[in-house]
Amino acid sequence: MVERSIREQAVLLLRDGQSNADVARALNVPKGTVSWWKHRDLAKRGELPGRKQSTCLRCYDDPLDGSAYTYLLGLYLGDGHIMHPKQHRVPNLAITCDDNWPGVMDSVEQAMRQVLPKNSPCRVRRTGCHDVKVYSMHLPCYFPQHGPGKKHERLIALEPWQQQLVDAHPWGLLRGLVHSDGCRITNWATRTVDGVVRRHEYPRYFFTNTSADIRRIFTDTLDAVGVEWKASVPRPLGGVNISVARRASVALMDEHIGPKY
Incomplete structure (x- = not known):
């Protein structure tokens, strides 16, 4: 016979109607631990009070887009x-x-x-x-x-479960960051060809954020999807521009993000 863990024994006793305090005394574990085990068991079975009024990936293991x-x-x-x-x-x-x-x-x-x-x-x-x-x-x-x-x-750092979602849906994160603290603009430059001044226009993306941690999350995700980027000199207010200007990288960003609208 497979021996049950203390947590499994506690859950069985709780389902049988015993109180948290009685289970804690019987198994010699803290009452708070028993309360948490009970909460997780009720959440797993969808029996928490007020359950129908809310959804949560973390508390109820609800599906998430x-x-x-x-x-x-x-x-x-x-x-x-x-x-x-x-x-x-x-x-x-x-x-x-x-x-x-x-x-x-x-x-x-x-x-x-x-x-x-x-x-x-x-x-x-x-x-x-x-x-x-x-x-x-x-x-x-x-x-x-x-x-x-x-x-x-x-400190701003992604939890492991968040990183797994970002790995699976990187363009969602990049689109959200660009829509909030980024932009797509058209730069231009002039050059003289055979005595004629010609204007050359090219699109590029910028992202600016004061937090080095958030910029790192942005650039790590750019690296993951194959977008080349450069960081500019820090601005007076402390922000740093992340620029995407290479034609292939801009085309990739256009495919998945595009200009604000």
Whole structure:
């Protein structure tokens, strides 16, 4: 007979109706540990209170649209923030969108609906822009990078499960980062050919972020998809430009991202 682990024994006793305290005493484990085991067992079986009002990959092992999530992750890292429950009863994720790009605003709202299908996004008008918001108690689960202070003043690193999603859906993350803190522009230069001044135009992508960690996430992902890039000299305000100008790399970015709209 296969010997059951202490956790398996605890779960069986809890399902049989015994209290957390009785199980903790019987198995000589902390009561908090038993409570966590019970929570995970109820979550696995979809029996947590309020379960029908929320979805969560981390708590309930709910399915997740990986491409929509990595896009939303890029938006959050670039220009998003989560308001802490101390200020609001329920945490809310806000992505600030320029009114000049209504298509991006629509994409942000659509991604929120795909990642959190049981939560309704809203738009809050501000001068020249809108905050696209969604409320959920599980936002810290989806975005563990959330914390006090500015992003560039603290460590920003992807959790292993997030990196796995980025590896599977790299263009979602890149698109979100470009839509938040990047752009596609047309540069131009002149040169004289046979006495005639000719103007040459060429597109390129820029990404600017003060956080070295977020820039590293961006450039590591560019490397993974085969996009060549260069970093410029730091700007006076502390930001660094990541430039993509090689024709083949720009064409690849155009295929998957394109200009804001």
